[in-house]
Amino acid sequence: MTPDISGDWHGVLDTGQAKVKLGLRFEGDTVWMNRRSGAVDPLALRRDGDGVGFELLPVDLAFVLRPVGDRLEGTCLHNSVDFPVSLAPGVALPVSHSVRPQTLTPPFPYxxxxxxxxxxxxxxxxxxxxxxxxxxxxxxxxxxxxxxxxxxxxxxxxxxxxxxxxxxxxxxxxxxxxxxxxxxxxxxxxxxxxxxxxxxxxxxxxxxxxxxxxxxxxxxxxxxxxxxxxxxxxxxxxxxxxxxxxxxxxxxPDEDILETEMFNAARLVGGVPRDFDRTVGFVRALAEASRAPTPEQTLARAREILAAAAYPAERLELRAAIAAKPWQRYWATHDxxxxxxxxxxxxxxxxxxxxxxxxxxxxxxxxxxxxxxxxxxxxxxxxxxxxxxxxxxxxxxxxxxxxxxxxxxxxxxxxxxxx
Structure with a gap:
């Protein structure tokens, strides 16, 4: 039987690229997630033995958590990497950031x-x-x-x-x-x-x-x-x-060093890549799609690649559009x-x-x-x-x-x- 985890929990998700504050509230079979935008999402909660799981598919997050002592421990799957997550009970206290030591203030000698x-x-x-x-x-x-x-x-x-x-x-x-x-x-x-x-x-x-x-x-x-x-x-x-x-x-080009560099930041924060070869191939294929002669051809090819990779339907169009953006297409062919x-x-x-x-x-x-x-x-x-x-x-x-x-x-x- 799953222990009672009702109430508020907080922690940080570190992906190596960014640190995201997590604020969760568990109520019955629902978990509420605070997001940086200020929105609060009600998500369906799965129970599995002494653990729980839930997904926020539009932003590619899937959590598996279980009580360990007075904390919730587990992983968050994001961008084909499992990242460690540890949550403490309660709501996180607000954090105030001091001004950086090198911040400049006038007057200036110029x-x-x-x-x-x-x-x-x-x-x-x-x-x-x-x-x-x-x-x-x-x-x-x-x-x-x-x-x-x-x-x-x-x-x-x-x-x-x-x-x-x-x-x-x-x-x-x-x-x-x-x-x-x-x-x-x-x-x-x-x-x-x-x-x-x-x-x-x-x-x-x-x-x-x-x-x-x-x-x-x-x-x-x-x-x-x-x-x-x-x-x-x-x-x-x-x-x-x-x-x-x-x-x-x-x-x-980025795709030339995917095998050695793609997941280094994630690994440094404890991330464990899933399906390494598949993910590298998928990213390389999208990079090649960005080199198509027209944006329309890039978009069509990216959709095919994403559909073949069983990319979540909720995010397929958004991800395909990224491959077809002017910046991405230019950078893909930039010497x-x-x-x-x-x-x-x-x-x-x-x-x-x-x-x-x-x-x-x-x-x-x-x-x-x-x-x-x-x-x-x-x-x-x-x-x-x-x-x-x-x-x-x-x-x-x-x-x-x-x-x-x-x-x-x-x-x-x-x-x-x-x-």
């Missing part, structure tokens, strides 16, 4: 100007130009953020790394420009239909804007992750770019080292030893081979966000107080200053 320019789609981009005090025409660095719907500061988990880069570079005598991506923050336009190529076109528009100003000198580029790629692509096509910094870029190969300006490639998203063990050799003249540096102990890390799993981002490790700041700033 000029800060709100600017706007016209993006590649004709809509407004809004940003911040910083400029060291004094006369002259300082070199200016355009900062490009990583993948995703992020603002000019690349705000993530309470960290604002691009604001820190702008601050440190400006204190070194360089001007900087950072701006919100299209459809984000104060920038106009539509984010959801944009590809990496569209973000590169917006970067070209930012460079053109800077060249209209009489108080700015030569333009250099610095980008993080996807931002590093668009920086290299633009610098390779523009002989007037003074230098290019790529931070934690990739060199190989990740083309920009780096084509650079004639000085180039710095910064890698992070504990990076699980673009791990140096998989990408460093190809990056070095793409441009032997580039300076390639791997920093020990850092993750993809260039924070000091324990495991390197993205789910650690929020728990790490340091937004940007001083070793990364010094390497980049010293390299640029020496040019």
């Amino acid at each position: 000029e800060v100007e709100a600017i706007s320019f016209t993006g590649a789609d004709g809509s407004k981009r809004s940003g911040t130009l910083t400029r060291p005090p004094g006369l002259g025409r300082p070199r200016v660095i355009v900062l490009s953020c990583w993948f995703g719907e992020v603002d000019r500061d690349q705000t993530v988990a309470g960290h604002r790394p691009m604001a820190l880069w702008a601050d440190h570079l400006t204190r070194r005598g360089l001007a900087t420009l950072r701006y919100d991506k299209r459809g984000v923050g104060a920038s106009e336009g539509v984010f959801d239909t944009a590809s990496t190529g569209d973000f590169a076109a917006d970067l070209a528009a930012a460079i053109a804007f800077l060249r209209t100003r009489s108080d700015i000198g030569a333009v250099g580029l610095l980008g993080h992750s996807e931002g590093g790629h668009i920086s290299a692509d633009l610098a390779a096509a523009d002989p007037h770019i003074a230098f290019c910094v790529m931070m934690t870029p990739t060199a190989l 990740h080292t083309a920009g780096l190969r084509g650079l004639t300006c000085p180039a710095l490639v910064l890698l992070a030893e504990k990076d699980l998203q673009t791990p140096p063990r998989a990408h460093a050799a190809a990056l070095r081979a793409a441009n032997p003249a580039a300076t390639v540096v791997t920093l020990p102990g850092l993750n993809h966000l260039l924070q000091p890390a324990v495991t390197g799993a993205p789910s650690e981002y929020r728990e790490i107080e340091t937004s940007l490790d001083p070793s990364a700041i010094d390497v980049v700033c010293d390299w640029i200053s020496a040019l």
Whole structure:
């Protein structure tokens, strides 16, 4: 007979990619789940011996739990991985997050100007130009953020790394420009239909804007992750770019390293992959579908792949649409080292030893081979966000107080200053 577990329980699901707070209430044959959106879902509860199970299929969660002492212990199946779960009785106390130690506050010892320019789609981009005090025409660095719907500061988990880069570079005598991506923050336009190529076109528009100003000198580029790629692509096509910094870029298509890298973050937090070979084949097939000549063909092929894999009907259309998104289709055919190969300006490639998203063990050799003249540096102990890390799993981002490790700041700033 199942022990009485009625009432509230709380815990955390750590997938290696993110940590999600769990709030559950068991009442008879129903469990109620609090979600981050504020919605509360009533779910049917299965009983099996001394355990219980339930699913939240729209977000791909399936729980199996049983009482162990005063806790509920078990697993959550998510994205073909069983993750350990431990729940305590009661409702979790609210947690207040302190301001990150590196968070910037004015006044600043340099000029800060709100600017706007016209993006590649004709809509407004809004940003911040910083400029060291004094006369002259300082070199200016355009900062490009990583993948995703992020603002000019690349705000993530309470960290604002691009604001820190702008601050440190400006204190070194360089001007900087950072701006919100299209459809984000104060920038106009539509984010959801944009590809990496569209973000590169917006970067070209930012460079053109800077060249209209009489108080700015030569333009250099610095980008993080996807931002590093668009920086290299633009610098390779523009002989007037003074230098290019790529931070934690990739060199190989994602599907080329699935067997060794796909589940590393999950394993670090205790996850156990199910049907490894089947899952790898399934992801590789969807990547190939994204390379179809038209979005319609991608969508049709993705539906076939998902149906053949018995993908839950509740999520099939959503998952197929992801494969057909402009960003996914562009990235699936993007030559990740083309920009780096084509650079004639000085180039710095910064890698992070504990990076699980673009791990140096998989990408460093190809990056070095793409441009032997580039300076390639791997920093020990850092993750993809260039924070000091324990495991390197993205789910650690929020728990790490340091937004940007001083070793990364010094390497980049010293390299640029020496040019």
